[in-house]
Every structure is written in C-alpha cells, then in structure tokens.
Amino acid sequence: EDKVVQSPLSLVVHEGDTVTLNCSYEVTNFRSLLWYKQEKKAPTFLFMLTSSGIEKKSGRLSSILDKKELSSILNITATQTGDSAIYLCAVEDRGAQKLVFGQGTRLTINP
C-alpha cells in the first residue's frame, strides 16, 4: 500500500527564520512527488518533482527529491507570516491514476 509520511507534524518559528519540511514515501511504482500549500480551503500547487526534475525553486521556496532515500524536502527561507499554512506532500502511483497525500505539516510563523 502506498504511504507518505511528513515531518514534523507541526512547526512554530519566528518571521525571518528558515524552515525545512520533510516528506518520505513508499510507493509501488513512483511517478512524481508534489507539494501543496493549504491555507483555508483548497490546496494550491507548489512543485512537482520527478526523476527528470529533482530540484525546483520559486522565490523563497525550494524543493529537492532524493530518489535513493525516497524522500523530499521543502525549504522556505526568510519566512513571512503569510507562509503560515498546512504544507502537504503527495505522490503519484504510476500503477493507478491517483494522488496519495501525507498527513501534512502545520507551519506557523510568528511575527
């Protein structure tokens, strides 16, 4: 059974700090790993990582996929209060057209 585990489950930091969120996975037939940010309702897409694209960056956010360790990290530098959200990691199983999510990391940025 496909499994995605995120850590930590909760993180509280001060504005300006740098944070690293972790995601590890077990999937029968890996296709891609995705990161989402969820503030209130619908999750919004951040990054997609595949065998051919193991590192992505957008502004203060960056993500790396380690296919040997079956894991990924999401880095946020110079955090702002607007970064407070639940960050979700998900993997696609090539054998079935579905997305399996981890438990999420609740990130709180204090001013």
Added chain:
Amino acid sequence: SQTIHQWPATLVQPVGSPLSLECTVEGTSNPNLYWYRQAAGRGLQLLFYSVGIGQISSEVPQNLSASRPQDRQFILSSKKLLLSDSGFYLCAWSVKWGRVREDPNYGYTFGSGTRLTVV
C-alpha cells in the same frame, strides 16, 4: 479555462440522515475525478477516484459511496451518516495521464471543499 464546482460549502446533518455532495467540472472532458476527506488540520485521505463514467475505485471501506453518472459529475453519498463522517471533503480533477500537463496546477485542481458536521 477549466473550473471545478463543489457544493454545498458547509453542511450540518444529524446522525442517521443521508448525504449527497456534488462536484462538477467545466472546460474539460474525460477527466479523472477524486474525493478526498481531511480531518481537522491534517492531510488528505483519498476516498474514491474515477477514471470514467460508471468507473469507481474505493480506497477505504466505509459508510460512503461515490457515483459518476456523467463525464464531469462526481457525487459522494451516504445512506446513513455517522459521527465519524464529519470532516472536510474535497473534490479534485486531473487530466488523463499521458496528456500534457500545464502548471500551475499540474491538472490536480481542487474544489473549495465542503465542511460536513454530523451531530
């Protein structure tokens, strides 16, 4: 452009009552459709997904069922709600694998969700 509609936004139902949540997609054809449930402040649990009309895959045995009567319509139902059915329900769609996907949403686009409270 593609849009996804999900309703209602909030719902309070007594234990034992039936449930019907509806999700429709516009601007695309033959999408993959998904129902997820999210416990308070936690990750998304995949409940059902569908790759075509009448084709439903169930991920978790439970009190719920799903149907896809039309290409772009996905319905989540229950005959008798339990307290444990409370949660935030999200519908999502994606393009068929093999088609070109465009950022920013990579084709996995979520509806705005339904917050269900069973009392």
